[in-house]
Amino acid sequence: MSRIGQVFENLKLKGTGAAFIPYVTVGYPSVDATMEAVSLLEECGAEIIELGVPFSDPMADGLTIQHASHEALRNGITPARCLEVAALLRNRVKLPLVFMTYYNPVLSYGVKRFCADCENAGVDGLIVPDLPPEEAEDLALAACNHGIDLIFLLAPTSTDERIAEVARYSSGFLYLVSVTGVTGARERLPEGLAEFVARVRRFTPLPLCVGFGISSPEHAKEVARVADGVIVGSRIVEIMGSGEGYAPLLSRFARKLKAAVSRSAPV
Amino acid sequence: MSDIPETKAKNEATNETKNDFQISKWRGRYGLPDDRGYFGQFGGRFVPEVLVPALEELTEAYEAVSEDSSFKEELREMLRRWAGRPTPLYHARRLSRRLGGAQIYLKREDLLHTGAHKVNNALGQALLAKRMGKKRIVAETGAGQHGVATASVCAMLDLECVVYMGEEDMKRQALNVFRMRLLGAEVRPVAAGTRTLKEAVTEAIRDWVSNVATTHYLLGSAVGPHPYPAMVRDFQSVIGEEAKEQFLEMTGKLPDYVVACVGGGSNAIGMFHAFVTEPSVRLIGVEAAGRGLESGYHAASLAKGRVGVLHGSKSYVLQDADGQILTTHSISAGLDYPGVGPEHSYLKESGRATYVAIDDERALGAFRLLSGVEGIIPALESAHALAYASELAQSLGSGQSILVNLSGRGDKDVNLVAEVLGTTARISPISPSSVARDEKVNVADVLGVRG
Numbered sequence: 055m056s057r058i059g060q061v062f063e064n065l066k067l068k069g070t071g072a073a074f075i076p077y078v079t080v081g082y083p084s085v086d087a088t089m090e091a092v093s094l095l096e097e098c099g100a101e102i103i104e105l106g107v108p109f110s111d112p113m114a115d116g117l118t119i120q121h122a123s124h125e126a127l128r129n130g131i132t133p134a135r136c137l138e139v140a141a142l143l144r145n146r147v148k149l150p151l152v153f154m155t156y157y158n159p160v161l162s163y164g165v166k167r168f169c170a171d172c173e174n175a176g177v178d179g180l181i182v183p184d185l186p187p188e189e190a191e192d193l194a195l196a197a198c199n200h201g202i203d204l205i206f207l208l209a210p211t212s213t214d215e216r217i218a219e220v221a222r223y224s225s226g227f228l229y230l231v232s233v234t235g236v237t238g239a240r241e242r243l244p245e246g247l248a249e250f251v252a253r254v255r256r257f258t259p260l261p262l263c264v265g266f267g268i269s270s271p272e273h274a275k276e277v278a279r280v281a282d283g284v285i286v287g288s289r290i291v292e293i294m295g296s297g298e299g300y301a302p303l304l305s306r307f308a309r310k311l312k313a314a315v316s317r318s319a320p321v
Numbered sequence: 322m323s324d325i326p327e328t329k330a331k332n333e334a335t336n337e338t339k340n341d342f343q344i345s346k347w348r349g350r351y352g353l354p355d356d357r358g359y360f361g362q363f364g365g366r367f368v369p370e371v372l373v374p375a376l377e378e379l380t381e382a383y384e385a386v387s388e389d390s391s392f393k394e395e396l397r398e399m400l401r402r403w404a405g406r407p408t409p410l411y412h413a414r415r416l417s418r419r420l421g422g423a424q425i426y427l428k429r430e431d432l433l434h435t436g437a438h439k440v441n442n443a444l445g446q447a448l449l450a451k452r453m454g455k456k457r458i459v460a461e462t463g464a465g466q467h468g469v470a471t472a473s474v475c476a477m478l479d480l481e482c483v484v485y486m487g488e489e490d491m492k493r494q495a496l497n498v499f500r501m502r503l504l505g506a507e508v509r510p511v512a513a514g515t516r517t518l519k520e521a522v523t524e525a526i527r528d529w530v531s532n533v534a535t536t537h538y539l540l541g542s543a544v545g546p547h548p549y550p551a552m553v554r555d556f557q558s559v560i561g562e563e564a565k566e567q568f569l570e571m572t573g574k575l576p577d578y579v580v581a582c583v584g585g586g587s588n589a590i591g592m593f594h595a596f597v598t599e600p601s602v603r604l605i606g607v608e609a610a611g612r613g614l615e616s617g618y619h620a621a622s623l624a625k626g627r628v629g630v631l632h633g634s635k636s637y638v639l640q641d642a643d644g645q646i647l648t649t650h651s652i653s654a655g656l657d658y659p660g661v662g663p664e665h666s667y668l669k670e671s672g673r674a675t676y677v678a679i680d681d682e683r684a685l686g687a688f689r690l691l692s693g694v695e696g697i698i699p700a701l702e703s704a705h706a707l708a709y710a711s712e713l714a715q716s717l718g719s720g721q722s723i724l725v726n727l728s729g730r731g732d733k734d735v736n737l738v739a740e741v742l743g744t745t746a747r748i749s750p751i752s753p754s755s756v757a758r759d760e761k762v763n764v765a766d767v768l769g770v771r772g
Binding site: 110 | 357365366368369370371373374519523527530531533629631632633640642643646
C-alpha cells in the first residue's frame with residue numbers, strides 16, 4: 055500500500071476522524087518558509103501535505119494562489135527546484151508529499167522523467183487539475199511505473215457516469231472540488247456538499263477528500279463529518295504571506311483545523 | 322520549402338507521410354478533428370473537471386445545430402441582414418501593379434459589421450448559447466474587436482455580457498472599452514501578469530468555471546479545449562467559402578496562394594478551411610515577429626514555440642525551459658498571444674500550410690502602403706498578412722495570384738500608428754511624385770526591410 059493509502063487506512067482503524075491536508079506553494083514567500091511550514095504543519099497534526107509547483111497561468115486557482123505562484127516564480131522556483139525541496143523535506147518529515155501543478159510544466163519537464171524524479175525525491179502523489187483522465191494516459195502510466203498515486207478531481211457538476219469513470223483512474227484518494235469555481239477562501243460552504251460526497255461514495259471505495267473554499271475550522275468540521283480528508287489551501291497561503299511572524303499564526307490555525315477534523319470522528 | 326541541411330534527415334523521415342497526406346487526405350476527405358478533438362497530436366481537452374460536463378454539453382449542442390437547417394438559416398440571415406455578409410472580394414489592381422508581380426486579391430472582412438471577421442463567430446456562438454438556454458455570456462478580448470463583436474451580438478440577442486480585458490489593453494484601447502460599455506456589456510479589468518490577452522482568457526475561464534450552469538464562454542479564437550477550435554473554425558469558414566466562390570467567378574480559377582495573419586488563428590483557419598482540400602493552393606499563415614524573432618519580443622508561437630498545453634489544448638506554445646508561458650509582444654494586440662489554434666499546429670506539422678513571421682516595422686509599412694495605394698486602412702493584424710503577400714508578390718509573375726484575408730479595418734489602430742510614426746512625419750507610404758506617376762514600389766523600402 056502506498057504511503058497515502060496507509061494514512062487513510064490508519065485513520066479508519068483508529069477512528070480518529072478525517073485527514074488534515076494543508077497546501078503550501080513551494081517557494082512562497084521563500085523556500086525556507088516552505089521548509090519550515092511543512093515541518094510545523096506536520097507537528098500540528100497534518101496527515102498529508104500538498105506542495106504547489108507554481109505555474110504561470112493557474113486557471114483553476116483564485117487570486118491568493120495566483121499571487122503566491124507568481125511570487126514563487128519570481129523567486130526563481132522551477133519544477134526542478136520543487137523536486138529538490140521535496141527531497142529535502144523527505145528527510146525531515148514522515149507525512150506523504152503530494153505535488154499539485156498544471157500539465158504544461160510536467161509535459162515540458164518530460165512526463166516519464168518527471169515521475170522518475172518524483173519517485174527519487176520521495177513525492178508520493180500528483181494532482182494536475184487541468185488534466186482529466188481522458189488526457190492522462192501518458193502520465194498515469196508513468197506515475198504507476200514509479201509508484202506514484204495520480205489523484206483525479208471531481209466537481210459538483212460531474213455526472214454519475216463521469217464519477218464512475220474518474221474514480222476508476224484515480225489512486226490514493228479522490229479530490230472533490232467543493233464548489234463550481236476556483237480555489238480561494240469563502241465565507242460559507244456550498245449547499246449540497248454532503249449529498250455530493252454521498253453520491254461519489256456510491257461509486258468508489260477510494261478515500262474522498264474535499265477542497266476549494268474551506269477556510270475556517272467551522273468549515274473543516276462540517277466537511278470532516280462526511281469526507282475522509284479536508285484540504286485547506288488559500289487561507290494557509292494567506293497566512294504565510296502575511297509577514298515574518300507568520301509561524302505562530304500558522305501553528306495556531308493548523309491546530310484548530312486539526313482539532314476540528316478530529317473531533318468529528320465517526321463513533 | 323527550405324531544406325536546411327541540419328533538418329534534412331528529419332525531412333526525409335516525414336516526406337513519405339507528407340506525400341500520402343497530400344494525395345489521399347486532402348482530397349475532400351478532411352474530417353478533423355477526431356471525436357476527442359484532436360488534429361493529429363494537437364488539440365484535446367485539458368480543463369478542470371468542473372468544465373468537462375459543460376464542454377460535453379456544448380459539443381453535443383454544437384453537433385446538433387450543425388445538422389440543423391433552421392439554425393443554419395437563422396445564422397445565414399443574421400449574417401446577411403445584420404452583419405453585412407457577403408463581404409466583397411476586391412482585386413487590388415493598383416497595389417498589384419505597384420508591386421509589379423502577382424495579382425493581389427483582398428477578402429474584405431474589414432467591411433463586416435463591427436469592423437472585423439470576429440462577428441462571424443460571435444453571432445454563431447451566441448445563437449447557439451441562446452438555443453442552449455444560457456442567458457449570460459463571458460468573453461475575453463485583446464484589442465477589443467472580439468469584445469465589441471460579442472457585446473454587439475449580445476445587445477441584439479438580449480444576452481447579459483461580461484468581457485474580460487487586460488488593464489494594459491484597456492488603456493491602449495480605451496475607445497473600444499467605451500464602445501463595449503455603450504453596447505451594454507460589463508468590461509472587467511484583469512490585473513494579473515502582463516495584463517493582456519493571455520490573462521483575459523484565463524480570467525474568462527475562471528468566470529466560466531464559477532458560473533457554468535448559466536453561462537456560455539464565447540471564446541473568440543480557434544484555440545481552447547474541444548469543441549472550440551472546430552466550432553470557431555466552422556463559424557469562420559464562411560470567409561473562405563465565399564472567397565473561393567468569388568475568386569472562381571472573378572478569375573475562373575483558384576488562387577495560387579492564400580495568405581492570412583495568425584494570432585490564435587481564427588481568420589486564417591476560416592479562410593484556409595475551404596482551400597485545405599485543394600492541393601494546388603498554397604496556404605501561408607503570418608505570425609507576428611514583433612521586434613524580431615531573435616529579440617525575444619514577438620508572438621510567433623509556431624516559429625519559436627514548443628508543443629505544450631495552454632488554455633485547454635495541446636499546440637505550439639511560447640514557453641520557457643520550465644514550461645512557464647512567456648510574455649509576448651506585437652504591435653497588434655490581436656496577434657499578441659503566446660499560443661495558437663491546434664489546427665494550425667497540425668497544418669504546420671503535416672506540411673499542408675507554411676507559417677512565416679512579419680515584424681512590427683514591416684506590418685506598419687504595409688499599413689501605410691495599402692492606405693495610400695488602395696484607400697483602405699487595414700487592421701495592424703491584417704497588415705502582417707499584407708506585408709508578407711507584398712513581398713511574395715514581387716517574387717512571382719503577373720500570371721499568379723495571391724488571396725489575402727483582410728481580416729479587419731484599421732480605425733482602431735490609427736491612434737497607435739500616429740504615436741509610432743508621429744502625426745506629421747513621413748505619413749505617405751511612397752513619395753508623392755511616385756504616387757502621381759504610378760511608379761513601381763520598392764517594397765523593401767516601404768516595408769522597412771533592412772539590407
